[in-house]
Amino acid sequence: MTAPNFLHREIGTAVVNAGKHLWIEKPVGLSVSDALAVARATEARGVATAVGFNYRNAPAVAAARELIAAGELGEITHARFYFLSDYAAHPDGALSWRFQRARGGNGVLGDLASHGVDLVRYLLGEVESVFADTAIFIAQRPVPTGATSGHQLASGGHRDEVENEDYVVAQMRLASGARCALEASRVSVGEQNAYGFEIHGTSGVVAWDFRRIGELRVGTGAAFQDQAVTTRYVGPGDCEYAAFQPASAMAMGYDELKVIEARRFLQSIESGSPVGATIWDAVATAQVIEAIAESVRSGSWQRPHAAD
Secondary structure, three states, X not given: OOOOHHHHHHHHHHHHHOOOOEEEOXXXXXXXXXXXXXXXXXXXXXXXXXXXXXXXXXXXXXXHHHHHHOOOOOOEEEEXXXXXXXXXXXXXXXXXXXXXXXXXXXXXXXHHHHHHHHHHHHXXXXXXXXXXXXXXXXXXXXXXXXXXXXXXXXXXXXXXXXXXXXXXXXXXXXXXXXXXXXXXXXXXXXOOOEEEEEEEEOOEEEEEEXXXXXXXXXXXXXXXXXXXXXXXXXXXXXXXXXXOOOOOOOOOXXXXXXXXHHHHHHHHHHHOOOOOOOHHHHHHHHHHHHHHHHHHHHOOOEOOOOOO
């Protein structure tokens, strides 16, 4: 299901209550309570779920996870995750639902930072506490006079207030003891889908850039200082790569990540056990996002609240 955020709860619970399995887009509503309402409904009806955290589906991300789990990087010490885009960088970008609290909820927190939080959890484990800051850099946008689609420009009309954040930066303490920085922006001029991570351990590093989807930068060994870093190309042994390409270093794309997402959803239905990101991953991510928002309001460290 894809629809503006304010409709996720209503449509999601309606689908589930009709006894149907649910494939829903993140962030699953405007709040933790929305995501939790959908999750509780799926629990009561016993249906399978999938959520659109598609970047965890990249074979390179799966390969990075295996490196970390195998201890190839040693003990993880610190990491940086970034989701930078320019889709809202134009000051004449139409004031769509994405910029309004009542219909979009959070801004870049829900849109891009939620992907970052999911990758942090998927690769490094749970977030223990957060300290964050946000900013609105384009305070007003033109109100469209007709229907809009995508990130359409509008001009010549009345301008109104942007109600949610353009930018967020958060410092995270992870349950493992590692430290992590997360940065997301929808107004980064010169950045188009600059999504990725750098993860450092006591004896190695792994890094990934979505724009080079089939590559990992990997440095492991006993050198510590001046450790060499090489490029590893993912191949048929990584995740579902072999379903698309016969040999290493052949390009995959965004669409293939959605195909993998669909396959895992169908596997969940067939097996009766969750495969891939589920509604409960959306709930956990929403809890971290809400803690980030509360940290901004309070100016203090905040812990994500567990589901009731």
